[in-house]
Amino acid sequence: MKKVLGLALVLVLASFSLGYAFAATKTYQVTGPVLEVRSDAIVVQKGSDKWELARNASTKVTGDLKVGAKVTIQYTMTATDVEVKPAAATATKKKK
Numbered sequence: 001m002k003k004v005l006g007l008a009l010v011l012v013l014a015s016f017s018l019g020y021a022f023a024a025t026k027t028y029q030v031t032g033p034v035l036e037v038r039s040d041a042i043v044v045q046k047g048s049d050k051w052e053l054a055r056n057a058s059t060k061v062t063g064d065l066k067v068g069a070k071v072t073i074q075y076t077m078t079a080t081d082v083e084v085k086p087a088a089a090t091a092t093k094k095k096k
Contacts (some may be wrong), residue, residue: 031072037065044071 030051036043042049042065053075065071 027074027076031070032068032070034065034067034071037067040072042073042075055086081091 019059026040030044032044032046034042035045035050039073040056041052041054044053053073063069
């Protein structure tokens with residue numbers, strides 16, 4: 001019985017931790033007319049800027065996505081590559 005309760009507690013804590021990690025991802029949105037629709041991206045006009053947002057098979061589309069349609073796209077920002085550079089060496093003064 002103790003093993004079952006212990007395992008249940010571990011599963012609850014793990015699911016809470018995973019849920020929190022996913023919930024912590026900030027979402028953004030952009031709204032505007034569609035300029036271009038491709039299998040890998042959607043281009044939207046926002047003011048004088050053109051926003052190109054990537055999409056894939058898991059992107060949920062509700063309605064008829066076509067050029068000219070007004071859309072609101074929900075998106076997140078995800079790092080794809082991180083390059084860490086060494087910190088600059090600090091200058092040291094020589095004693096005379």
